[in-house]
Amino acid sequence: MTESTVTSLQEAPVSTAVLGRRGMERLDLLLLTVESLDFNGGEAMLWATQQLGFETLFPNRVELWKRRCHNPLRRSTRRGRLGTAETEALIRLLCAMADRLYPMLHQLLSSREPSDLSKQRWALVDQRLSDLIAERFNLRRGAVQRLLSTDHSASIQRQLVLTLALAAGPGGVDRLRASLLDPTP
Amino acid sequence: MTSMLKLSYRYDQTAARLEVDGLPDFSSGHGESVIGILSAWRLQLVGAPELEGKRDHLEALMAVVFPYARHQISGVSRPEGWSHHPVSIRPVDGLHQLELTSSQPDVPPLTIQLDDADLADLLRCLDALRSDVRVSISWPEVVNHPLSRRELVERVPLGRRLAAPVFGGVALAVVGVMAMVIPLPTQEIKAPSDSIESPSPDSVSDPSQADPSR
Numbered sequence: 100m101t102e103s104t105v106t107s108l109q110e111a112p113v114s115t116a117v118l119g120r121r122g123m124e125r126l127d128l129l130l131l132t133v134e135s136l137d138f139n140g141g142e143a144m145l146w147a148t149q150q151l152g153f154e155t156l157f158p159n160r161v162e163l164w165k166r167r168c169h170n171p172l173r174r175s176t177r178r179g180r181l182g183t184a185e186t187e188a189l190i191r192l193l194c195a196m197a198d199r200l201y202p203m204l205h206q207l208l209s210s211r212e213p214s215d216l217s218k219q220r221w222a223l224v225d226q227r228l229s230d231l232i233a234e235r236f237n238l239r240r241g242a243v244q245r246l247l248s249t250d251h252s253a254s255i256q257r258q259l260v261l262t263l264a265l266a267a268g269p270g271g272v273d274r275l276r277a278s279l280l281d282p283t284p
Numbered sequence: 285m286t287s288m289l290k291l292s293y294r295y296d297q298t299a300a301r302l303e304v305d306g307l308p309d310f311s312s313g314h315g316e317s318v319i320g321i322l323s324a325w326r327l328q329l330v331g332a333p334e335l336e337g338k339r340d341h342l343e344a345l346m347a348v349v350f351p352y353a354r355h356q357i358s359g360v361s362r363p364e365g366w367s368h369h370p371v372s373i374r375p376v377d378g379l380h381q382l383e384l385t386s387s388q389p390d391v392p393p394l395t396i397q398l399d400d401a402d403l404a405d406l407l408r409c410l411d412a413l414r415s416d417v418r419v420s421i422s423w424p425e426v427v428n429h430p431l432s433r434r435e436l437v438e439r440v441p442l443g444r445r446l447a448a449p450v451f452g453g454v455a456l457a458v459v460g461v462m463a464m465v466i467p468l469p470t471q472e473i474k475a476p477s478d479s480i481e482s483p484s485p486d487s488v489s490d491p492s493q494a495d496p497s498r
Binding site for chain 2 (some may be wrong): 191202203204205206208209211258261265267268270271273276277278280281282283284
C-alpha cells in the first residue's frame with residue numbers, strides 16, 4: 100500500500116452509510132477473500148487499521164473480529180447493525196487491503212496468464228476460501244452451502260476477486276460503499 | 285517559452301499507461317508544477333493501438349468507464365454510452381468491448397477488447413489522474429449510487445427469475461382445475477316442513493299462566 104493511497108483514503112469524506120444484512124454479508128466475505136489471498140491477512144489488516152488511523156475503533160484483533168461478527172452468516176453472529184464509523188472504517192480497510200493485493204488480483208483476472216498457472220492459482224484460492232468459510236461460517240445456512248457448492252463457488256469467487264480489483268485504489272471506496280448499499284434483489 | 289512550461293505526468297499499471305500533457309493555469313493561482321490546462325493525453329493498453337485526444341475525449345472515456353465499473357462491482361453488466369456517444373463500452377463474451385468513434389469523417393470506429401484485469405488497470409489509471417493533486421482540473425463529478433432493485437434483478441438468469449412465479453401460476457391452475465373436476469360432496473337437505481318446529485303441547489306460551497301439570 101503506497102503512502103499516497105493511505106493519505107487519499109484518510110482525506111476522503113466520511114459517509115454515514117449503515118449496511119443492511121446483505122451488505123454486511125458481502126463486506127465480511129470480501130474481507131475473508133483478502134485473508135484467503137494473503138497468508139498474513141489478519142496481521143496485515145491490523146497493521147492497515149493503524150496506518151489508516153483506526154486504532155481507536157479496532158485497537159486489537161478481537162475488536163476487529165467482533166465487528167465482523169455482525170455478518171449473519173457467521174457461526175457466532177452478533178445482533179444489531181454495525182455503526183456508521185465502524186462500517187466506514189471496514190470499507191476503507193478493505194480498499195486499502197485490495198490496493199496492497201492488487202498485483203495478485205490482476206494475475207488472477209488476467210486472460211494473458213498461462214491457463215495452467217491460472218487454474219492452479221484459482222484452485223488455491225478456492226481451497227483457502229472454502230476452508231475459511233467452513234471454519235467461520237454457519238454451514239447450516241443455505242447461503243453458506245451455496246458458497247461452498249461446486250456449481251456456484253467458481254463464479255462467486257471470480258466476482259469477489261473482481262470486486263476487490265475494482266474497489267482497490269483511491270476511487271474504490273466510493274464505488275464499494277455504493278455497491279454494499281445495493282438493495283436485496 | 286511555452287515548451288518550458290509544458291508539464292507531463294504518467295500513470296502506470298501492468299496493462300495500461302495514461303499520460304497527460306498540459307500547462308499551469310497561472311490565472312487560477314496554480315503553481316508551476318500543477319496542470320491547470322490539459323492539452324493532450326495518451327492511453328496505451330496492452331495489445332491495442334495507442335489512443336490520444338483532447339480533454340473532451342478523456343472526459344467522454346471517464347463518463348462511460350466509471351458507471352460501467354460501478355455496475356460491474358455489483359455484478360451487473362450494463363452497456364454504457366452505446367448510442368450518440370464518442371466512447372462506449374459493453375460486455376461481450378465475458379470481455380469488455382471499448383469502442384471509440386472518431387470525430388473525423390471516414391474513420392471507422394476503433395474497437396478494443398479488455399479483460400477484467402485490463403478494465404481494472406484502466407480504472408486505476410483514471411482514478412489516479414482524478415485524485416492527483418498535480419492535475420487541478422475540474423473533472424465531471426462521479427456519483428456512485430446504490431443500484432435499483434430492477435437493475436440487480438436483471439443479473440439473475442431469466443429462467444431462475446421466472447421459476448417461482450411460473451411454479452405458483454401452474455400450482456394455482458392445477459388447484460383450480462381440480463376444484464372444477466372433483467364434485468362437491470352432496471349434503472342432505474331437510475324438507476322445509478321439517479325445519480318448522482311444531483309447537484309442543486307442553487310448552488308454556490305464557491309464563492303468567494299456571495302450569496297444568498302441577
